Amino acid sequence: MTTEELQKLNVTKSVDARGTACPGPLLEAKKAIGTIMPGEIMEVLSADEGTKVDIPKWCTKQGHEYLGTIEESGYYRIFLKKS
């Protein structure tokens, strides 16, 4: 998805993991995914480089749909849809 498309998404849950280092963001994503319904969209905010790669791989493993990443100033917004 393009940056414009990602910015227009209706995000159900925003997980701010910017204060944590690996494996923090992944664990926060894992805990938060249980709180939303299938089809709903979650964004993970992380200042950690590794998260950009971790979340897409995690999505593949867990069966969720990775939608894309927006690079903001000093952090990333990573979007996924729960299956």
Added chain:
Amino acid sequence: MCLGLFTGSVDKLTAAGVIISGAAAMDMKVDIYVLLQGARAFKKEVGDDAGKLQMAENPALKEEFMQSLKNLKVKSWVEFFREAKEITDVKIHICGLAGKIWGGEKLEDFIDLADDICGIGAYLSSAEEADINLFI
């Protein structure tokens, strides 16, 4: 995942903590066998007390390492193990012989995270069935 945890050093335990946290995020079932040096770190009087743990590598850099962990807000190794246990199926078995070497006879001599005391047969059976085997 079957993890043979030989180490009792703070750097390797921290690494093991991150790895099993990752495994927990992936919903993996994890069996941890605490061997030799590891059994000392799991004793109640040691556990999270970094003053009682050494570095496996770069011992001269321990203070720098511990400060770095603090700056990055990295949890202690015990907290990683505890959180992983809360999220997924993680079982922690203390090798009986290793325990005895460090003066631990009963389960109560170890931190509350330990599930049972086992022998080498349990470790190897678990290793045989696991899809991922690690030795730290």
